[in-house]
Every structure is written in C-alpha cells, then in structure tokens.
Amino acid sequence: MSNTNDSGHRYDVIIVGSGFSGVNMGIALKHAGIDNFIILEQADDVGGTWRDNVYPGCACDVPSHLYSYSFEPNPDWSTAYSSSDEIEGYIHHCVDKYGLRPHLKFGEEIVAGTFDASAGQWRLRNADGQHYSARLVVSAVGGLVNPSEPNLPGRELYTGKVMHTARWDRNFDVRGKRIAVVGTGASAIQVVPAIQPDVEELVLFQRTAPWIVPKVDPSISEGAKKLFHRFPLVQKGLRGGILALTELVFAPMVILDSPLQKLLEAAARSNLKKVKDPALREKLTPTFHIGCKRVLFSSDYYPAVQQDNVQVITDGIASFTETGLKTDKGETFDVDAVVLATGFRVDITNPPFEIHGLDDVTLADLWSRPGGKAYKGVAINGIPNFFMMLGPNTGPGHTSVLIYTEAQADYITQAVKTVLDQGLGYVNVKRPVLDHWHEKLQHRMRYTSWTSGCQSWYLDEHGENHTLFPGLATEYALGMRHFKLEEYEVG
Ligand code: N01
DSSP: OOSSOTTOOOEEEEEEOOSHHHHHHHHHHHHTTOOOEEEEOSSSSSOTHHHHOOOTTOBOSSOTTTSSOTTSOOTTOSBSSOBHHHHHHHHHHHHHHTTOGGGEEOSOOEEEEEEETTTTEEEEEETTSOEEEEEEEEEOOOSSOEEOOOOOTTGGGOOSEEEEGGGOOTTOOOTTOEEEEEOOSTTHHHHHHHHTTTOSEEEEEOSSOOOEEOOOOOBOOHHHHHHHHHOHHHHHHHHHHHHHHIIIIIGGGGBTTOHHHHHHHHHHHHHHTTOOOHHHHHHHSOOSOTTSSOOEEOSSHHHHHTSTTEEEEOSOEEEEOSSEEEETTSOEEEOSEEEEOOOEEOOTTSOSSEEEOGGGOBHHHHTSSSOOOOBTTTEETTEEEEEESSOTTOBOSSSOHHHHHHHHHHHHHHHHHHHHHTTOSOEEEOHHHHHHHHHHHHHHHTTBGGGSSOOOTTBOTTSOBOSBOSSOHHHHHHHTSOOOGGGEEEO
16 A cells, blocks of 8 residues: 555645644644644635634624633634634634644545554545545544535425525525524524514524523723733633633533523523513423523524514424425415524534544444444544544533643644654554543433433434533543553554
C-alpha cells in the first residue's frame, strides 16, 4: 500500500472537518509545533454548523463569552448570544490568526479509511477516489450535520418551496408569503419569531410542545467592549462566571426530580403564562419532564405565536398537496413555502465514514450494538491512531460544547505527540479501559431526565443515550488533561 497521497505528500495527521472542532484541533497541533497536517473539508468553506445554518434568527443559545475558545476571547461580541453570521466570522478570524489557511483543502468528502498496522499508516479515500495517507486521523465531522426531513407523501406534487432550516436559501424572500413551519425545536423557536412579522400567514405544525425558558439577550455596550479590550481579565472573569452558572445551576437540572429541575420547570411554567389564550396555552404546554429534550431559551417565541397571522396546528401532517400540506384530519393549508425545522440525522454514534481498523474490523461492526462507544468520546478499541472530536457521549446538555472540544483537542494532541516523538506504530485504547468508561457513563445515565420517557435526538432507537455526557463539563475537561499511554496498546 502506498504511503502517499496522489500528490506524493505524507502527513502526520489528517483532520476531517473544519467546523469549530476541526479548527480547534488544527490550532492545538500548531501550538504543539506539529505542522505536517491537512484539514480536509467536504464543503467549500470552514465553519461547519455556523456555515450551514443561516436561517433568519439563527443564533447560539449559549452566551458568546463562553461559546468561543478560551484562548481566543472576542471582546467585540455585539450581543450576549451571538448570531450565526457573527460566530462564523469568529471562526474565520481564528483560521486566519492561527495560520490554518495553508492546511485547508475544500471539496474533499472522505468516504473511507483503512489502517495499515504494519506501516502504521491510515489511508483515506475521497469521493473522487483520491487517497491521502497519514500516521493519525482525527474525525471532526460534527454530529448534527445532515438534515432529517419527514418522508411525507406527495412532496413531488407540491409547487411551492421546501427548505430545511439547515439549508436555508438566502435568496428566498419570506415577506408577504404564507409559510408553514414544521417542528418546534431549537431551530423552529428561532426562525418563527424572526419571520413572523414579515410573513402574511404562518402555520406552525407542532408535534411536541417544548419547554421554553426566557432568554435575556442584551446588546453589549461599546463601553463594555472597551473594558474587555483594555482589561482582558474582566472578560475572562465573566466567562468563568457564566461557566460556573451553567455548571452549578443548569447541569443539576438534568438530574431527574432534583430541586433544581423542579425550579426550572416552575420558571418555564411561569413563562408559559405569557400566553394569554388558555386554549393556545394548553396546546403549548409540554407533557414530558423538563430537560428530557433540550431546554429551549426564548423570550420572543410565545409573543410571536400569539400574533393574528400565526396558527399552531397540533394535528399530524399526512401529506403534501399541490398547494401546501394536509393534516391527518383532512384539513388543508395552502402555503407558498414549507420550512422544515425538523432537526438532524444524528451522526454522533454512526461512523463518520467507512472505517477499517486492526484485522480489518470495521467501526460499523464495532458500533452495531450496543451503539456508539469511545473512550472519553475520542478513542475506539480496534481503530488505532484514530481519534474523534465530539464522539459518543461527549455532547453537553447544559453548557458550551467548546469546553469539550478544547479538552479533546489537547488530549488528542498529546496522543499525536506521543506517537510521533516515540516513533510508535500505533496506539490502540485497551478494551477493558473503554468498556469500564462506557459502563460507568451508562450507569450514570439512569439518573438523568434524558431517559425519562420522551423522544429526542439524544436517544437511539433502543432508547439509549450515546450522545451526551452525564456530568459536568469541567469534570470531563479535568479527566482529559493527561493522555496516559498505559491505557493504550502500543503497536
Ligand atoms: O431539531 P430538533 P432542531 N412531523 O430535533 C419536529 C442544536 N441547535 O434543528 O419533538 C412533525 O430539536 C420534532 O418534533 P418532536 C441543538 O443541539 C442549537 O430544532 O420529535 N414534526 C421537533 O419539534 C438542538 O437540540 C441551537 O415530536 C416533526 C422538531 O421537528 C439541535 O440543534 C439552535 C417531524 C425537531 O427538533 C436540533 O435542533 C438550533 C414530523 N415528521 C439548533 N419530524 C443553538 O442555539 C420532526 N419534527 C446552539
């Protein structure tokens, strides 16, 4: 097997994906003095989720001071919770500042990878059949990338526009149009208030009413920005304060029947009182434990759905018609466009591409049952010299995902350095180490509200949670401080 790609270059590391995680990984490698790496991205630009999600109102529901790299504070955030555009701009800034442009290659969809144990080399293949080789591979492909669209009959008959929120057409003007929005998750509660004032009519199809708590989103004053520029420690302190709040207040809220969970539910119920019409309030009242699905933050969703041009429909959707949608009760709604705010196919626990490890074992086989599992969410027994960013059970339910990715980037960098500096063929996490980690996590899952009886993208088809970390982000990050070679088999 060749050790080179089609252009003849050998890499130490290939990073697949250039969203927040891939960029983080690239920065960490550079910081460690490792320069012989490439970042392969299937799209035509960096930014991942923040490149793809550009629907009106798209913003982060984690405060910007925390939803940014700890080593690269941005004193110029314009609001407490930044917009998608502003976050995408921040990622570009980081790519430039940390010199990642020369490492990036776009239009590279990796479809398969094979590890050659005798050579200690990965060989990746892209969709055009070209190969790339490297000692180590880091998969940073993201977990919520591919839209999940309902398979409704008659879609081909419908003459209007259909758009998933993650594939928003910026050229589509909603003004004066009749719009149907399907879904009431995190994306829907942002897009609905953003378009409601401009559309003629908005028909919102709700299958499950979500829990929503108020979101206070003040602009950041020029004075505050100057203060952050002049005294970076102030911004650092603010970041620490927000992290502490999410850890001490929001994390315990996912513990089933905890006092804080009850407090959060009371806050959300009180928020619901903003809905004046009792019949509408009844429709919007959730029937599951708060925290079972992602808790949503919004102060403009309830006001928007009470406007005269909005209808909330709780009947199921049976089909498209030529002119709109038909419910399972036979009611039809004529609309100019259908916005699918229906979420994503969750790929956190699916192999990012076809992966062949030691003895030709595939990751698909390893994960066929009991679902995705990786040591600390990053390493898989049987798949050596391969690390994941935001792999199984490393998603946060309560705070910034970047706390996790930063910890992973540093841990993986230590692994890379160990392999390169010690001239190892490969490192392969030991099976008992992985199993122990996984069993402990799944045991803790039982005490969370995520498995308390609702349907969400957190759970797989067996009702198991292989997506989120059942603990504090700081606990996870502390556990990632040291790469321990003794936990790995060396080849
Ligand atoms: O997707 P979702 P999302 N007919 O899966 C409904 C992140 N995010 O894009 O609840 C009718 O949460 C479905 O109904 P139900 C964040 O991690 C972050 O909103 O399954 N309805 C639900 O209401 C989030 O968790 C930000 O009964 C159908 C909705 O569609 C994740 O992305 C912002 C249906 C899907 O909700 C996903 O959020 C936005 C059907 N056939 C997103 N199929 C931040 O601010 C599905 N639904 C960081």
